[in-house]
Amino acid sequence: MKIKSFLAKPFASYVHKSIQRSMATALEDQNAILKELIKTAKATEFGKEHRFDAITSYQEFKQAVPIRDYEQYKPYIQKLKEGKHNILWRGKPIYFAKTSGTTSGVKYIPITKESIPNHINSARNALLCYMSESGNTSFADEKMIFLSGSPELERIADIPTGRLSGIVNHHIPNYLRTNQLPTYETNCIEDWETKLNKIVDETINMDMSLISGIPPWVQMYFDRLIERSGKKVGDLFPNFQVLVHGGVNFQPYKAKLLESIGRNVATIETFPASEGFFAFQDTQKEEGLLLNTNSGIFFEFIPTAEIFNENPTRLSLHDVKVGENYALIINSNAGLWSYNIGDTVKFVSTNPYRLVVSGRIKHFISAFGEHVIGEEVEFSLMKAVRENNVHITEFTVAPMIQQGEGKSYHEWFIEFEKSPVDLAKFAKQVDDNLRSKNIYYDDLITGNILQPLKITIVKKNGFIDYMKSIGKLGGQNKVPRLSNDRKLAEELRPWTENH
Incomplete structure (x- = not known):
């Protein structure tokens, strides 16, 4: 056993046990997070406007803070883009995640010193849960590929700005850097087809153990590998063991992806967005993704039938039910308050809180x-x-x-x-x-x-x-x-x- 996989075993076990313990305290953790968020943001412009100093309960919070989407947050974001401090969260963001909205054009989502661990640790925890449950840590020593956006960042008001996947790339631990492909230079290529060809050049002779990305773009990578080599991906990479995916429902792509691989591999689903990393698959044995209840985000849920109502029902985790479709609303230590991210979810379990992503509100x-x-x-x-x-x-x-x-x-x-x-x-x-x-x-x-x-x-x-x-x-x-x-x-x- 090589050093990384050897060291991964006890760490994976420790983190997995910690996550399992937090399943039992999800409701208490959510209550504590809301209190801490309100307390921290009391002195911000948003906190003063919404009388955070007078809020003592979730009921009062709901009365004080309306549901908003990005369009309604634009005036606050604009102030951040002008370099102003203490607007939505204390200080100023350490990054802007730049993302394309379906109705808002380019969106600039703040990421703060307090919120960046949510993005980094959640992806890590998904892998560690798999390692602990399966006992398989050998892939940690081999080559891995993360199909992501360019890590090159521009600056707005001296705040580094770019795609979330590019930002996260800067936070990959040093011990994984030697395993990671493609190279930094290739990752910086903006044109997808040029980048894809270069990725194939760099990886076709490597025995990749883990591949991660949005399913349709992973499929394009697989198609190009098969076209170039004449082999199934699983034959080309005999050590390929884990496929990490997120961003869209996996089911429509699953059959073709597995056919391209030519054999079964472990799959790990994640639910990341520029606004936060909301859930991940913590087990291969149960349906659904474990909600990230102790990671700086307080969640609210609106029955989808009411999402366009003037005063929709707003539920905390205490009141959600299995099988109901909800619009997901977040409050986070990135300074997003009762923010409608546009996704709908459905709980498949409330002990622990596991859900599936059921669609988009506007779709x-x-x-x-x-x-x-x-x-x-x-x-x-x-x-x-x-x-x-x-x-x-x-x-x-x-x-x-x-x-x-x-x-x-x-x-x-x-x-x-x-x-x-x-x-x-x-x-x-x-x-x-x-x-x-x-x-x-x-x-x-x-x-x-x-x-x-x-x-x-x-x-x-x-x-x-x-x-x-x-x-x-x-x-x-x-x-x-x-x-x-x-x-x-x-x-x-x-x-x-x-x-």
Whole structure:
């Protein structure tokens, strides 16, 4: 056994036990975090505006601090970008995480001295839990690759600014630096395809043990490796043991990724965002991701049906229920207060608190009152995929609104890796699955308001070519699962088979 894997065993066991102990104190930890956040931020501009000095309970906090999204935070962020101190949190941020918003353009999310450990330690803890549970630490001695954004940072008001993955790259411990690929120079390449080719050059002859990234971009890496070597990834890298993924639901990509590898490997799911690292898979034996209840973030939850209400119900962890869909709201030591991050989650357990990411608030279709969400379309498609031995590369759904009763429908744009034998039968199965999941959609079909869904086939690499055409290939960029209008559908049209 080599030195890193040898030392990892006791450390992994220590951290894993600590995380297991914190499962029992989740509610107390959340209460303590809210009190500490309010106490620390009392003297900030935000704290003074919202009378933090008078808040003594969560009920009072809810009355004092409304739910906001990034657009409503922009005036505060602007002051930080001008170099002002003590605005949302004491002092000033040590970083801005720069991210693309679907409605806000570029967003600048503050990261503080107090919040950076949440981003660094949570990813580490996910690996340590796996090591402790499985006993497998050998991959710690071998080569690892983290498909991430450029670590080169610009400065705004003398605050280093860049992609979250690039910021985190600067905090990888020295003992892992010798294992890490690609090289710093390659990681700094902005153009994704140029960068990908260079990554393949650097790794194709290395026996990678761990690969980490957003599933669609990991798949592109795998495709390029297979194309170059003529081998499955698992044969090319005999020591490949662990795939770490996050950013999107894994299920639509899982079959193709595992087929590209050619054998099973351990998979570890994470739930990171520029605003915080919210949850991670702590065990291979149970469903869901363990909520990060003791990492500087106080969580709130709003039933998704109420998210657009003027005064929605706001719940702390005390009151959440298994199986309900909630919009995730955070309060953090980065200075984000009752901040709507745009994701929806569903608890699969409350002892301990484990959840799954069920979709995005703004990614839904309700052109006819059906309110179809991401979780429902993914379930409907993947059930049909499994039953028909079909593999998909990517997909998105949009409404097609046409005049006249029974003429409108949902249009599904799907890129198949392995197509169904009978597309019409496959489409009907997906439609039936969706009808079983969403009663409003079923009523619209039954009432002849909507036709059953129609599938438009996207050409091979069509989604990649589309993302390239809009300058969003690689990095942290993702194709929206659902749109409530035709903008994405029409932009995608040139890459469809019948165009």
